[in-house]
Amino acid sequence: MSEKADRVVKEMKEMGWEDIYDNEAMKIETYNKKSRLKYYTQVWSAKWIDENDIVLDVGCGNGELCGYAEDKGCKRVVAYDVSQEALNKAKEYTNPKIVEFIKGYAEKLPFEDKTFTVVTCNQVLEHLKDDDLVIGEMLRVLKKNGKLIITVPIGNELDGKDNNSKHLNKYDYNNVLRKFQVLGDDFTISMIPKFKDKNVQGVHKLTNRINCFGIVHNKR
Numbered sequence: 001m002s003e004k005a006d007r008v009v010k011e012m013k014e015m016g017w018e019d020i021y022d023n024e025a026m027k028i029e030t031y032n033k034k035s036r037l038k039y040y041t042q043v044w045s046a047k048w049i050d051e052n053d054i055v056l057d058v059g060c061g062n063g064e065l066c067g068y069a070e071d072k073g074c075k076r077v078v079a080y081d082v083s084q085e086a087l088n089k090a091k092e093y094t095n096p097k098i099v100e101f102i103k104g105y106a107e108k109l110p111f112e113d114k115t116f117t118v119v120t121c122n123q124v125l126e127h128l129k130d131d132d133l134v135i136g137e138m139l140r141v142l143k144k145n146g147k148l149i150i151t152v153p154i155g156n157e158l159d160g161k162d163n164n165s166k167h168l169n170k171y172d173y174n175n176v177l178r179k180f181q182v183l184g185d186d187f188t189i190s191m192i193p194k195f196k197d198k199n200v201q202g203v204h205k206l207t208n209r210i211n212c213f214g215i216v217h218n219k220r
């Protein structure tokens, strides 16, 4: 597995993904404490975090979810991203005594097995060269009864397709479900097709893009 991860990381580096994400991160709106959890994917994921959790946010972007976990009183929160610029944004508004910032590839997480009670991964899998490799890594670092919370965009309501050309992986409900069903009875999956709170930014996107949410409980 490690050899495979090394190869995928090398390929992604050669493709210049770090620079691409640094550029993207510089465009991200700076995260503001008063508007924590503005986006509905984050709002949904946050519902599954409680104060006793040890949280890893893979592909944390500007750190909204990490800020929420900090406010919630979580013991340990790790903001993990391949982009230093994204981490810089996340650092501006979170407490470094609680949130740790680690730069690296999701394909090779630098943590021991069974370290976290919650691993979140919002709007990241669709950008990866090998999403199964990353799911495997996230499950590896998840404790028994831990929760892996993922959100990915899936097809639009018109033709059921994800037409975003930047997305390397295209999902629909069935292929996301199948990814976790192969893991067997150790895992239960909930899929939440729509988020309806109109006060939360991003909900308007539901008219042309549906997001898919999965919560996997690791019973191992």
Ligand SMILES: C[S@@+](CC[C@H](N)C(=O)[O-])C[C@H]1O[C@@H](n2cnc3c(N)ncnc32)[C@H](O)[C@@H]1O
Binding pocket: 012, 021, 022, 025, 041, 042, 058, 059, 060, 061, 062, 080, 081, 082, 083, 086, 104, 105, 106, 107, 121, 122, 123, 124, 127, 128
């Ligand atoms: C669309 S943004 C989502 C950010 C945040 N999770 C959110 O929901 O707002 C994708 C993030 O994943 C990060 N990312 C992309 N590929 C990655 C990889 N292979 N390993 C770690 N982070 C990655 C990018 O730098 C970017 O910050």
